[in-house]
Amino acid sequence: MRKAKASHTLSVCTGVGLFALIGAYAAGSTQHLKTSIYIFLLVAVVLFFVVALLTGFLVKKGGNTGTINKETTKTEKTEDKRTRHAKRKYLMLLGILVASVTYQAGLTPPGGTWQSNGVGHEAGDPVMHDNRRARYLAFFYSNSASFAASVVVIILLLPKSLQKDNESLWLGAMNTMIVLDLLGLLGAYAAGTGRGWKTSVYVLALVFAVLFYIAVHVIVSLFIDLRRQENDTQPPTLGQSSRENGEQLANTLQQ
Numbered sequence: 001m002r003k004a005k006a007s008h009t010l011s012v013c014t015g016v017g018l019f020a021l022i023g024a025y026a027a028g029s030t031q032h033l034k035t036s037i038y039i040f041l042l043v044a045v046v047l048f049f050v051v052a053l054l055t056g057f058l059v060k061k062g063g064n065t066g067t068i069n070k071e072t073t074k075t076e077k078t079e080d081k082r083t084r085h086a087k088r089k090y091l092m093l094l095g096i097l098v099a100s101v102t103y104q105a106g107l108t109p110p111g112g113t114w115q116s117n118g119v120g121h122e123a124g125d126p127v128m129h130d131n132r133r134a135r136y137l138a139f140f141y142s143n144s145a146s147f148a149a150s151v152v153v154i155i156l157l158l159p160k161s162l163q164k165d166n167e168s169l170w171l172g173a174m175n176t177m178i179v180l181d182l183l184g185l186l187g188a189y190a191a192g193t194g195r196g197w198k199t200s201v202y203v204l205a206l207v208f209a210v211l212f213y214i215a216v217h218v219i220v221s222l223f224i225d226l227r228r229q230e231n232d233t234q235p236p237t238l239g240q241s242s243r244e245n246g247e248q249l250a251n252t253l254q255q
Contacts (some may be wrong), residue, residue, distance in 0.1 A: 011158040018151050021103070025147060029106035029140070031124055042141070043148045050152060051085070053176060057169040084167055088157055091174050095153040098181055102147035110139065110192040128192075135200075138191035146184030155175050 026039040111128035114121050119132050128136040153174050190203040 010177060014158055015155045020153050022148065022151055025103055025106055039144050042144055046148045047151050050177060055175045057173055059183040084171065087171050091178055092157050094178050095150045097183055098146055099150040099154065102143050102150065102185060105143050106147060135191050139188050142184050142187035142191060142208065146181050146188060149184065150179055153181065
């Protein structure tokens, strides 16, 4: 009982600290109050999306028939707890990694910041914001969305009591959030690493090529596994049965 209370208290303190980290990001990544408010609104949108995602998963589970529910229950019972614990650790690790990268990128934007006041800018303003405003906005809000999503995922993975009844659905929703989180990080990288949109298009094309290769590899692997399963389930032919009987008879005679 004491260990459960201590774990719950630790989760609450960590969650409060992560929300404070969001506040530090909103205050440190920009000098304008309006932009900081936009970041908090972005966090609210991410939370709303997570709630909608979890609701969709729960409605989908509740709308299944009794047979499907029984199959789902059997699947959940046979699923190894170690596998789910490993998945939680995997999602937590990805969330922490993305949060660290995006936090650093938000405080030190590509191109640096102005070191002194000048015409149209102040010391501390991002150089990219004044030279290439559209690219900077694409970078900044993609990076901020990725940071907010990663922090929200970390916070929601902390309390195990919320995941006790529907842990598989919970982990599925968090896995979807991590995928969107990484896509946001990819968008920030594409917008912040080049001076022209042409370079960003090349980066995205490279990403799609890699995804296409992975998809082909997965499809080929599934096709090979399917053919192997079909071969295992097919009854032996007459020639195979005769050969096997002959081998068994020869083994018997030798013995």
